Amino acid sequence: MSQFIAVLVDGIVYSSWLFIIAVGLTLIYGVMKILNIAHGSLYALGAFTSVTLCTMWFSGGHDAMGSYAMLLLAAVLVGLVAGPVIERGLLQFMYGKDEVVLVLVTYALFLILEDLIKLVWGVDPLFITGPNGESPYSLLGNFEVAGLTYPNYNLVLVGVAAATGGALAWALAKTRSGKLLLAVIHDREISAALGINVGRTYFVTFTIGAMLAGVGGALTAPTVSVVTGMGAEVIVLAFAVVVIGGLGSLPGAALGALIVGLVRAAAVHYFPEVELFSIYFVMAVVLILRPKGLFSGAEVRKI
Amino acid sequence: MLTRLLRVALTGLAITAVSSAPALAQQKTSIKIGFVTFLSGPASGPFGVPAKLAAEGIVESLNAGKGPAPYQIKGIGGLPVELVVIDEAGGATKQVSEYRTLVQRQDVDVVIGYIGSGDCLAIAPVAEELKKLTVFFDCGTPRIFEEGSYKYVFRTRPHATMDAVAATMYLLDNRPAVKRVSGINQNYAYGQDSWNDFEATIKAMKPGVEIVTSQMPKFGAGQYGSEISALIASNPDVIHSSLWGGDLEAFMLQAQPRDIFKKSQLVLVAGEPYLHRLPGKIPDGTIVGARGTNGVFAPDSALKRWLVATYKAKSGGLDPNYPAYSVAQAILGVKAAWEKAAAKKIGSATPMGAAKNVKEEMEKAYAPPTQEEVIAAFERNVFDSPSGKVHMNLGKGHQAVMGTAYGSTRFENGVVKVGSIKYYDADRVTPPEGVSSLDWIKSGFKRTK
C-alpha cells in the first residue's frame, strides 16, 4: 500500500514537471503548427539563466527567499528576449512552409543554440547554491508521506503546473484574445480575412511558448546540475507527452503528462528493468489505438 | 544537365587530387598528436575539457623542457609536440570517420584519446588497419583487450573491473555486517557493467547478501525522484552508484534533502572529480574512488606536484581530477616509449634522462625512431606517472596495470576531505592475462588460470 502511495506521489510530481515542459510545446504547435525542437534549447536557456541570476543574487548577500524571484525573472527574460528574437528574426520568414521543413528549421535552431549556450556558459555542470549551501530546492523544508520524505519544492512544481494549465484554459475560454486565438487555431485564413492580426497572434504565442519553456528550465534548475545537452534529453520526452495527448491540445498535454508520469513511476517501483522504454511503449500503444492522440479534433477533408 | 554534372564531378576530383598531392619528404620537425576528447555533451564538463586542459598544459610544459625527471628532454625525444584536438561527441560511427581523417588527412604521428568505451572498441580495429599508434587514455571497458589482440593499440590506464572489486573490499572491511545491497546506475554499457561487476563481486565475497533493488535510470535523465523513493522504500544498507557528471550531481542534490543517506552507506566508484564541486552535499563517510591512484589518492611525488602546478595554471586554480591524471599517463607513456626507442637507436644503454649526453644527443642530432621501434619499446614498458609506476602488463603488453585506492569522505571547514585511504595492489583487483573479468570474479579471484 505504501509503495502504491509512493508511486502516486512520485508520478504526480513527475507529471507536473512534464506538463510544465510540454505545455509550451503544445501551445505553439496548436497555434502555429510548428513542432518546435528548439523548445529544448529554450528550456536549457531558462535553466542556465536561472543559475546565473540566482548565483548573482546569493553573492549579493540578499535574502535566500529572493532566489525564487530570480527563477521567475529568468523565465520571463528567456520569453521576452529569445522568443521575439527567434520569431521575428527567423520563424516569420518560414510561415506557410511544409510542417516538416518547419520542424527542421527549429532543429537547425536547436543545434545553433546548443553551441551558443556552450560558448556562453561553458561545459561544466552548474548548480544553484548559496554561500551556506542554500538552494531554492531545499529552502522550503520537507513533507512526509507513507514513510518517505519529499522536499516541499515538489509541491511548488505541482502548484505551478496546475496554475499554468488553469490560467491557459481560462484565458483561452474566457478572454477576448483567447477567443481570437482559438479562431486562428481553427482556421488561419478565415481569421485573417475577418481582420484578426495573425502575425501578431503568432508573435505573442511564440513569446508565451518560449516563456513556458523558460519556466520549465527555471523550475528544473534548482533540482539538477545544469549541463549542456540537457535540452536534447528533455525534448523527446516532451514530444511523447504532447503526441500522446494529441498535438495542440491543452487537456491532452495534461492527460499525456499524467499517464507518462504515472507509468514511469510505476515502472521504477515495480519493474525498474523496463523503465528505459516505458514511455515510448505507451506512446506507441496510444498512437495505435488513437492515431492522433487522446484529444484530437476532427480533420477537414481536402478534395 | 548530364555534362554539367560530369563537369562538376571532375572539377571536384581535380581539386581533391591536387590538394592531396604528397608533400615533399622532409626532416621531421615536430610530433603531431591527434587528441580526441569530449568537447560537447554531458561528458565534456567532468572529463572531456579537464582532459583537454591537462593535455595542453602538459604539452606546453614538455615543449619548454620543464618536465621533471625522468622527463626533462624537450617535447618528445627532443621534438616539439603539436596537438590536434577533435570532439569525441557524435557516436562511434562518426568517430571512426574522424579517426580516419586524423590519420589520413592530418597525418598525425600518434592518436591519444577516447573516453567512451564504445568509441575505443570501434577505433581499435581501425587503428590496426591504418597501422597507427593509438593510445586510449580513459575508456574503461575490459572488453578491448579481452576480446581482441592489437599491435598498434595501447591503453595506459587500468580497466574498470578493479573499481568494483576494490570498492567491495573496502566496503566489507568497513561495514562487515552489510546485508541489503542496492544500486543506482545509468542505463548504458558502463553503468550496467559497473553494477554487474559489483553485484558479482559482493555475492562472491560475502555469500548471502540480498540485492534489494537495482535502479537503472536513463543516461542524462536528470529527474530521480521516483528512483530515490524506490531506494528509500527498499531500505538498503548500501547504495552502489557509478553515476558521474551532471547525473551524479542531480542525484545528490535531489537525494540529500530526503534523508536517504542517514540509513544507507553510499559508494561512489567514480566520485572523486565531484568532491570539490559538491561540498556539503556529499554525506560524511561516503566511500569514493578515482579509478586508480589518481587525484587525492596519488602518492606525493615530483611528477604529481608538476601535474598539479601545470593544471592549476591552465584551469585557473583547480586541482587536476582523474581524467587529467589519465591524460598525463597517456602522454608520458608515449614519451617514455618513444625516448626509450630513441635512446636504443642512439646506441646508449643508459636509461632515459639519466645521462646528460643522451639528452643532448637526442635534442640536437636527431634521428627519430620508427613507429615499429616505438611500439616495441612501449610493449611491457614500465614508466613513471603522476599516479605512480605504470606497468604495461596485460593485453600482451598493451594494457596498463596499476593499483587503486578507496577512501571515505569527511566535510571539514567547507571542504570535502578523503580519509582512511586504503591502497589495493594491482594483483588483488585485476584479473590475470587471458581471463575475462566476470569469469575471474566468479572463479573467486584466482590468480592463475
Add this chain to the structure above:
Amino acid sequence: MRIDRNSIAVVLVGVVLLALGPVLPSWAVSLLNVALCYGTVVLGMMLLMRTGIVSFGHGLYYCLGAYAAGLLDHFGKMPDMLLMVGAGAVTAGLVAAVLGLLLAKYRDIFFAMLSLAFSMILYGLLVKTASLGSTDGFNVAAKTVGGIVIAEDSVRIVVYSLAVVFATLSAFLLHQYLASHQGRLAGAIKDNELRVEYMGASVKAAVHRNYVISAVLAGIGGALMAVNIGHIDPEMTYWPQSGEFVFVAILSGTGSVFAPLGGALVFEAIRSFAYEYSPNTWQMVLGITMLLVMIFLPGGLWSLFTRKRGA
C-alpha cells in the same frame, strides 16, 4: 526497364566512382564510402518524401540492417559481405512489411512520431541487451565476398567498391521505380490522396509499398555502414540519427536520385571539416548551413542544377 538519360548517368557515375577508388587519397575514399552508405538510406527518405510522408524513425531500419549484418558475423560466423547486405535488406524489409500495415494509415507528424516511437523501442531493447554490448555495441568485419576471401590489404577498396555498386544499383532501380506507373503514384498521393482513390488506385497499398522499399534501402545502407565502419551500436536508432537522415534529405532535395547521394557527400564533407576546423562549434556550423539551404534553396541543393537548366 527504361533506358533514359538519367539511368545512363547513374551507371556512368557508378563506373567513374569505381575507377576512382584506387586513385583517390584514402581519406577521400573513406569520405565517399560513408557518403554512399548514407546516401542509400537517404534514397529511401526521398521516396517517402515524394509520397508526402516523413519518418523521424528511419534509424530503426538503418540500425536493423546493421545489426542483421553484425549478427551474421558475430553469431552466424558468416562474414560474407554480400550475405550481410542481403540480411540487412531482408530484415529491414520484413519488419517494415509488418509495421507498415499499421503506419500506412498515418500521415504528417503522427506518422513521424509513431515511427520515432518504434525506433526508440528498438533503442531501449538494444541498450538492455548486454550480450550485444549494450550502448557500446560490437565490432563487425566482412571477410569474404560471395565466398571469395578478401585479401587483407585490399579490404578498404573492396568495401568501397561494393558500396559503390550497391548505392548506384539502388539509385538505378529506384529511378526505374519512380518512372514506373506505381512509382508515379507517389507524387499523386502527396498532392491529393482522395483523387488517387477516385482514380481506382489504393493509397494504402502504395504507401505501404513505398515504406517497405525505403526501409530496405535503409537496411542496405545500415549493413554497408556496419561493414564500412566496422562497429555498430544502438546510437544508429537513436532519434538524432533519424533526424540527420531527414536533414540530409531536405538538404539534398527530392528532384532526382542523384540528389540524395550528392547531398550525403556534401553533408559528410561539411561535417568532417567542421569537426576538424571548428571542434567547439561544429553543431552551429551544421545548423547554419541547414538554415541557409532552407531559406535560399527551398528545393534543396538539387535545385541548383534544375534552376540553371531552366534558365
